[in-house]
Every structure is written in C-alpha cells, then in structure tokens.
Amino acid sequence: MGRTVLIVDDHAGFRSAARALLEAGGFEVVGEASGGAEAIAAVERLRPEIVLLDVQLPDIDGFAVAARLPPCRPAIVLISSRSVASFRRRLEANPAWSFISKSDLTVEALTAVAG
Amino acid sequence: MPSPSWPIRTERLVLRPFTTDDLESLHAIHSDEGVARWLYNDPRSRGETRELLGHKVGGASVRAEGEWLSAAAVLGETGELVADIALLWASEAHRQGELGFVVHPAHQGRGYATEASRPLLAFAFETLGLHRVVGRLEPRNAGSARVLEKLGMRREAHLVENEWVKGEWQSELVYAILAREWRDGSAGTGQGPSRH
Numbered sequence: 001m002g003r004t005v006l007i008v009d010d011h012a013g014f015r016s017a018a019r020a021l022l023e024a025g026g027f028e029v030v031g032e033a034s035g036g037a038e039a040i041a042a043v044e045r046l047r048p049e050i051v052l053l054d055v056q057l058p059d060i061d062g063f064a065v066a067a068r069l070p071p072c073r074p075a076i077v078l079i080s081s082r083s084v085a086s087f088r089r090r091l092e093a094n095p096a097w098s099f100i101s102k103s104d105l106t107v108e109a110l111t112a113v114a115g
Numbered sequence: 116m117p118s119p120s121w122p123i124r125t126e127r128l129v130l131r132p133f134t135t136d137d138l139e140s141l142h143a144i145h146s147d148e149g150v151a152r153w154l155y156n157d158p159r160s161r162g163e164t165r166e167l168l169g170h171k172v173g174g175a176s177v178r179a180e181g182e183w184l185s186a187a188a189v190l191g192e193t194g195e196l197v198a199d200i201a202l203l204w205a206s207e208a209h210r211q212g213e214l215g216f217v218v219h220p221a222h223q224g225r226g227y228a229t230e231a232s233r234p235l236l237a238f239a240f241e242t243l244g245l246h247r248v249v250g251r252l253e254p255r256n257a258g259s260a261r262v263l264e265k266l267g268m269r270r271e272a273h274l275v276e277n278e279w280v281k282g283e284w285q286s287e288l289v290y291a292i293l294a295r296e297w298r299d300g301s302a303g304t305g306q307g308p309s310r311h
Contacts, residue, residue: 035170
C-alpha cells in the first residue's frame with residue numbers, strides 16, 4: 001500500500017475530490033476530518049503518515065492544529081485556497097510543515113513535499 | 116476558558132452560542148450563492164452545514180490561540196438567526212485576532228453585522244487582551260467593507276490580484292483596529308468583515 005493520509009477540510013466536496021485524486025495516485029486515505037479537534041483525535045487514532053490539513057477550519061486554525069500534533073510524525077501538509085504568500089511567516093515558524101495551494105494539489109505535488 | 120457572558124444583548128439582537136437547532140437557519144446562510152460569492156468556499160450542502168454547525172456549537176468559548184469563537188446573532192424580538200459572527204484568537208504571543216461574519220440573505224443591509232460584531236470586538240480587547248484585530252475581504256464585497264469601516268477599522272492594505280479564486284484573480288483588503296483605538300472610542304458607530 002501507499003503512504004497513509006488523513007484529509008482534513010470542512011468541505012465534504014473537497015475531501016471527496018482529494019480522496020479520489022490521492023487514491024488514484026497510490027496513497028491510502030485512512031480517514032477524513034471536518035474540523036481541527038476532530039483531526040487531532042483522528043491522528044491519535046489512525047496514525048496517518050501524512051496529514052493534509054486545511055488552514056481555514058471552523059473550530060481551530062490549521063496552524064494551531066499542526067502545532068498540537070506530535071513534532072516528528074506525521075508529515076504535515078497545510079493546504080488552502082489562498083496562496084503560500086499569505087502564510088509565509090507562519091510556515092517559517094516550523095520548517096517541517098509543507099504547504100500546497102488547493103489549486104495546485106496533485107499526487108506529484110504531495111509526493112514532492114511528503115512522499 | 117475565556118468566554119463571553121452569554122447571552123449578549125444589543126439594541127436589536129441577542130448573541131448566543133450556536134445549538135444543533137440552528138441547522139435550518141444556518142444552512143439558509145451558508146447555502147446561499149450570494150453569501151459565498153466573496154468567500155473562498157462554495158455554497159455548502161446541507162451535510163457540510165451540519166458539520167460546520169457541529170464545530171460552531173463547540174465554539175462558545177476559546178481555550179487557546181488558533182481557536183474560533185462562534186456567535187449566533189438572533190433578532191431579540193423573534194429569535195430569528197440573522198448572522199453568523201466569529202472571532203479567531205489568531206496569536207497569543209502577538210495578541211492578534213481576526214473578525215469574520217456572514218449575514219442571512221434576507222437580513223442584509225440593516226446593520227446587523229455591525230451591531231453583532233461590536234460585542235465580539237469588546238470580548239477580543241477586554242477579555243482576551245488582544246492588541247489588534249483584523250478583517251479581510253475582497254474589495255468588491257462593498258457591504259462588508261462598509262461594516263468594517265463603521266466598526267472603526269482602518270484600511271491598511273489593498274493587495275491587488277494576489278489570489279486566484281473561483282477562476283479569476285481576486286484582490287484583498289486588510290482592515291485593522293488596535294486596542295487603544297477601540298478604547299478611545301474610534302470604533303465608530305456603525306457595524307464588521309470577512310472572507311470566512
């Protein structure tokens with residue numbers, strides 16, 4: 001099996017599209033979460049290798065979720081409809097975090113930053 | 116766990132935490148094309164609104180930076196939901212926050228967003244001790260810009276075509292108000308923003 005992924009986004013439509021894209025590309029999507037608190041619990045339970053984590057969640061900001069996850073595993077890939085320029089300073093706070101704009105999300109892009 | 120003293124009463128409105136009973140009225144807001152036009156997301160399906168409401172129900176208080184406080188703004192006379200108001204505790208170290216709101220399509224243009232945002236700004240500055248609160252929006256979202264200006268927020272930036280959203284280049288205005296400006300009463304008398 002490919003690397004395991006947890007998809008975190010408050011839009012079910014995006015989660016479905018991302019799941020289809022990643023599964024077709026060989027990743028194993030082990031779970032989905034629609035909010036930050038749910039994501040933190042899901043990481044604990046599912047132990048994914050990669051967390052695809054939307055910045056703009058309705059309960060906890062994606063960066064705050066990332067900060068509450070274990071420091072080494074999983075790989076954190078933040079995603080947003082906004083551009084990387086909007087988050088550059090916050091991303092610099094933790095070099096282990098990666099970022100992909102939602103419009104640029106492909107199997108190749110995810111593999112490049114977390115593969 | 117910092118929390119406003121719910122419910123908060125204003126001249127025409129009552130602000131309270133969301134409950135699961137708010138699904139229909141919240142969906143009327145978040146499924147509307149016009150409401151979603153200047154947000155990053157598309158109109159929400161009923162299932163997506165149900166998920167959203169689940170998170171908002173848990174947003175009656177904030178424990179740490181990165182968390183959103185959510186308030187349902189309802190008419191004092193009828194209890195009808197007119198707006199979904201939210202405050203992000205963006206940074207503890209930098210004492211920053213962000214205000215966001217969406218208004219029910221049948222209740223726009225009546226000053227409800229302004230009236231409902233003021234108590235959340237008061238909570239931000241007086242309870243959380245924040246130094247600065249921002250609002251962000253697309254410049255064509257003129258109604259929300261007026262709200263921010265009525266709240267006394269200062270236009271600090273106009274980023275020109277900085278984002279590719281919904282198949283077009285969109286721009287971004289950044290508004291902000293400092294705690295001392297809020298205290299000095301430069302918060303205006305009108306209404307608040309955002310792209311959330």
